[in-house]
Amino acid sequence: MNKIFAVAGVVIKELYRRKDFYVLFILTVLITGLMWFMTFFHDEHIVRFVKEICLLLIWISTLAISVTTAARQVPAERESRTIFPLLAKPISRWHVLVGKFLGCWAASGIALVVFYAFFGIVSASREHTLPLGAYFEALWLHWQMLGIVIALTMLGSVVLSLEANITIIFIISVGLLVVGGHLHRLAGQMSEPSASILTAIYFLIPHLELFDMRELIIHDWPMDPSIWVDTLLVTLYGLAYMSFFLLAACLVFRRKALN
């Protein structure tokens, strides 16, 4: 594990030395700035609407940061040829890939904490309440969702070019979030064999919408204790997809020519 953590550490170090985190900070401040509007409108519906927009921005920003960071890891190593002295050490390709994944996932987690902390502080200053359980739940599952996307991006990065990978992963992620949960209903309206194919796809794809807990924060819904069991199950579901995509990426990368 030490080798994997060493690689992950370099990914995080690179991220903050490349000033990505500063861009992140500016984005956070901009989003928080939007929250200030709530001081002018004391209508509860408008406050919820602004919260919804802010959370949507957080989702888009973190998705963009996670995908672009993960997508460039392997291509950048190959392009700058830093992969050569690295693999000349007693480290296998799967160590490198898993280390890169963990580094990106940890970095996205740090970014999420920064975003949610700012959002939570500003929101609490207006509403005089901070439902910590709901925030933790939303943040945790959001992080798991990013883990799946990062693992899928790692798989794409050993198969596709950088630009193609980023574009395809964005389309897939947004597609999964928006229509993934409705495929079985669409299948019900179709004739065979399209209906069976669409149903099979529905059961095969990772359902990213399960990780979306924004409504919990927006509407301040009360937390049922059983939610933690569901959270655990969804976390295991996410980990299974992450493992599958990473395994596939390792199998491809193992045989990949380096230059």
Next chain:
Amino acid sequence: MNGILRTENLRVEYRSRELKQATKVALKGLNLVVQPGEVFGFLGPNGAGKTTTMNVLLGYVNATGGAAYLFDVNVREPIARQRIGYLPELTYYYKFLTAEELLRFYARIFQIPKSETESRIDQLLKLVELEHARKRPIRTYSKGMQQRAGLAQALINNPDLLLLDEPTSGLDPLGRMKVREIIQRLKNEGKTVFFSSHEMGEVETVCDRVAILHEGELKVEGHVADLLNQYQCNLEQLFLKVVGYQPQLS
């Protein structure tokens, strides 16, 4: 004797993706043995198969036939690289890291205990004369400094075998001299050095034994003094003779 670096009938073929292009044979059954404590020069013109041999030894490329071993461990196993140090021809390091961060990163990969890591970093940065620049990002280094940082990373695990790919390529005379001094010092410490180079004078000065490779085949191998005696010429002339160079006389 097994040697600490050994190749047995090593064959590497590169298959072309183009339909009409033939498979390129980069190595045609290479047999090589490097004994502990010797400085071994690996020579050959461009395209002879030196880099391919290095790539197989470092696990970047899988052999089509035969096998290669480091310390009697097949190079397909990452653990075979536990006791080696590798210096590439050009500096391929994380330029956003400082020299000491780079060394610390590689030390973690070798699983060197933290208590040992710091003293080793101090020793190495002193050896390659980079103490003054240890906290500066590598991207701010001159080419010679980057090459010396590379040499330090190759030595972080106190390797028994060093693989150097044209270590003085592109360096000024002073830089070359410093690298040569370090190789000599390592030799005196009993380390084994396997290096490829186009600098015949350097090879003649530093190496105990040499091998000359041409078109994927081993043409000549032996002790430098014996070869010079046998062919009655210097190493450069021997090299040109082996690769079939005919001087064009006007």
